[in-house]
Amino acid sequence: MKVVFRADASHQIGSGHVMRCLTLADALTQAGGDCQFICRNHKGHLAEFIRAKGYPCHLLHEDSEHAEMGVPSTQHSTTQHADWLKVTWQLDAVQTGCVLDTVKPDWLVVDHYALDHGWEQALTPYYRKLMVIDDLADRPHHHADVLLDQTLGRKEDEYRSLVSPDTRLLVGADYALLRPEFAKWRAYSLKRREVPELKTILINLGGVDNDNVTGDLLDALTACKLPADCSIVVVMGASAPHLQAVRDKAALMDLDTRVLSGVSNMAELMAHADFAIGAAGSTSWERCCLGLPAVMVVLAQNQQLIANQLSQIGACEVMSADTLNDELPHVLHDLSETTLKSMSEHARAVCTGDGATHVARTLVSLGA
Template identity: 45%
Template sequence: MTGQEISFRVDASLQIGTGHVMRCLTLADALKAAGASCRFICREHPGHLLGLIRQRGHAAIALPGPVANPSPGSREHPFQPAHAVWLGADGSTDAGQTRTILQGLVTDWLIVDHYALDARWESALKATYRKLMVIDDLADREHICDLLLDQNLVDGMANRYRGKVPGHCVCLVGPQYALLRPEFSALRPASLARRKTPSLNRLLIFMGGSDPDNETGKVLDGVRLSRKPWEHIDVVVGESYSALQTLKETLANFPSATLHIQTPDMAKLMAAADLAVTAGGSVTWEKCILGLPSLVVILGENQRPIATMMHQQGAQRTLGMASELTPACYAGYLERMAVGELPTMIDCASKVCDGAGVERVLKILDNEKRI
């Protein structure tokens, strides 16, 4: 990838969460190590991660903050993606702002990871890039991309994008292409070896980087209600987590707990944990690499298909929608969790994802540029 110029269009926000930017950063780090230059174009939503992107050594260009009430679709294109409101502007405005940034620059690959963008936006940018890669999880709209990545495990993956992408598009579907940081695969052997003698002494809680509804606090209330003793509890939140002071006050009642904010040590924390309580989303694949058993909460409908399939395969226990769970529910699930249930969950999870997704995607990106 030496000399390649890569542009990313992706956002993080309190509503969107941090997962899209984090997986793009993982890919960007690998691209940079392979000799490419990466730039990110992100709207300044509340909870954006522009600072983190720059800290990781990539260019980050900010689009203006979100408009309170973006205009609806045009008369010619009245139907908008289901997540259009996440964009913070109407699609044509966003396309125009992004096009202004990219004009005059070389973009060998434009990589788009955004539920609010579809083929119309991609067409409007077509003159600014040589090839287009789309990262998606929903398969609910059309794209004109050369390469599509969907790292999820849901029913009908093989045909999920039929009729939604061009005939020449290469589709990479399944967790074998999950964009995960190399430290997870590096810790996989040791983590799996440790789990040959499972235990329930150390708990990890991670309800997403932003957690706008403070599900983290609800889980901790459940831990306090339960009669299950934990030798140690690790609580992870992102830098955009809005209830930090409340969380710190809650954790004052947990002398065995440690708070981690935007930690770079997530792989180590997961490898050390015996059980995790997490939201759905991309953290699913990180847990799988390390064989970490988990109780999983669905925060949005986009997480339901994956959480359901993972539960059916025995790789995790999915508890349902966060809005339907109370602290007493969490307490009950934690109390009923038995060591004897862990080996099956460990085995099933570890078979879902091996952690080599970034390497596979890099090879395909490099091969595709030659065509």
């Protein structure tokens, strides 16, 4: 079964869409699938990372060759995140189609907020079945055979007018695309939280953190009253633009502060952490799987729903990047053993970590 993923990473988009597609690609490969990726050549793309994982990655360039093929240059998408694409959806469809025509996939999987039914329809000659990964429920996907939205509390009714009657809907956090190591570390992580403590704080604001919220966060932590034996672990992407600036700032912290980049053991780091401060993106489900209490920092409007849902069930505290200095000291000051245990118990109930396996089985069952 040949599967092609169309997803982008960039300093604007972040890395989450590509990373969760890689997780699904791993699950499909274990099931006998043959996976490839198509990504646009944005600044901060992850093509080499994808290739290092063993998957071919075709990069789309903004060249003149396809512009001369009569593709409209001004007819841009009306989707809320249209600027993420940096080209018209028509040009992207032509370039993507050229790759698909060679690969001839059984499944095309698209994870991109800038693409909707127009792009999907244009590419129907090049794939047998289509899967859409979404979080927003804000645009139509009438050609999707399967639609996945791993948002906690998402209801099928929110998509019924946006898809065809035959579309298979996989909605809710049970389908969260987590790498297998999170399920592996779950039992250990939950066990050590039976007696909560605050000795290790894990910070991860995504793979890019284009606005250097991590640096602001370290500044805010200097005003927080934390145990003297508390340590801080910061995780950033290897290509994060402010990585060195954060390392320089970490070296000046009173508490022991380590900055790690390009890690491959995120589940282990989360399992050994007592508290996390992280973005309200796809890593939210990783923290929930391991029962890790957290402050979630909303970095973009599309993260607000996830943050609100997890806050409402008591799994985390929520704040914006603009309110860190004012709110973080109060939140950390009020962290008691009872609070930590309650947050952990609510978080662990969200997902168990086997969503990728469920999704892969669905694609296999619907057949090549």
